[in-house]
Amino acid sequence: MSIPNDDLLPDYAPGTEGTEPLVQMQVTQFECGGFVIGLIFCHTICDGLGAAQFLNAVGEIARGLEHPSTTPVWCRDFSPLPPQQEKMNTLPVLPPPMPNYRLQHANIDISLDQIKQAKTEFHDSTGQMCSTFEAVAATFWKFRTLAVNFEPNTEVKLVFFANCRQLLEPPLPKGFYGNCFFPVTITASSETLAQASNVEVIKLIQEAKGKLPVEYSKYMKGEYMKNGEDPFAPPLIYTTLFISEWGRLGFNQVDYGWGHPVHIVPIQGSSIIPVGIVGSLPLPGKGIRLMTWCVEEVHRQPFIDQMMKVI
Template sequence: MNTLPILPPPMPNYRLQHANIDISLDQIKQVKTEFHDSTGQMCSTFEAVAATFWKFRTLAVNFEPNTEVKLVFFANCRQLLDPPLPEGFYGNCFFPVTITASSETLAQASNVEVIKLIQEAKGNLPVEYSKYMKGDSMKNGEDPFAPPLIYTTLFISEWGRLGFNQVDYGWGPPVHIVPIQGSSIIPVGIVGIIAIARERHPVDDMVC
């Protein structure tokens, strides 16, 4: 007697809402200066914004202390391909970076410590990419391209270099850029740059 396959559980709907968070260059410079003064090393604007966003989002949600939270973002992996991409290739070539921490650890960490977590994960990209290409990462049932579809996962995507703020739509550059909500489950942070006219000189601010 044939039986019907078991249906997957229904997908939750957290009714996520759009929220715009303006982060000025002065705030970003302050975080980057703090990191340099503490470590003697440099950090990128994305690392500073992602660390701040992840930490304070965790604080705002107020998870239970032992809750496992994840930060996921895509990193360029063109330099890891063998054979290399052909000259003139234009398109995406990325690998997901996933960072896991307890909500309590993240909430108590400084910006410097969270940035270190991000840099360590990025530094481990060649190893994780190699494991994936060999099929080793799939042996444990873990697919880096399929992060857990749960509220504790924060996905961040960087749009600052896509040039949306430089496009003339017929009446000038955009005043604001708002992405279409693609998931009702995983919170997604879009990091972009908008030009704010100030005495005829554009000032770039980060927007999440």
């Protein structure tokens, strides 16, 4: 069932047209008795873990608790800015040019058996383990690259944001809900990626994740900025693919009094920045739902055809 956005979204309060609230929640109840809770928040307030903490607190209060079990903590001064970043903050910052690719939506459902098979192949080949996210990300990046059919030796990137809370010393206080992540960027040529096995692509992702402590330390020392680099500003072009994992954020643990949610989806993915969101199948299904806005119309069917090879 499709419902036009204008029929669901609330009207602006008088005098606030064009001004977005920092946080907005809306409950839509259906005749069957089911309901949807929508959330929009400004990313400067919190990251995904923080947003899930907020929703869990709302759920606890809705169930009758006087206070949330986890007290929210502001603590935005937990880490000083990198030296070069402090200097840059005194200069005007121009927004990056935004592309207009008219990216199309496509859901890819992956069963637990298929995930298990990918993990088994990796273990048999390397003697090591891989995560569900790594297996899905490798398949997604490789087959999206094949579907678009870039010119040989085109530089392609995979970008995701990794939680950095475990890297901080002293550790953040329990209840911190602000942003604490660092971008992980993997670069390869389109030809290399197209010819690589899924095992080899997973290894690329694992190697990049393994460098996270060193890369984060370099950033905090200002070493990136000395070279004019900004890891938080990857190129917003068709050759850059973003992927985000929602399964471990805590959205699926929220309970407003009716149990855990049946399904969790983004209201609208990006129509201009190629992205995939790793979520779960609607209950009672078990498996992964990869929700994507990653290709233009001309590449949508080739992308689906490529992904169907693993389904």
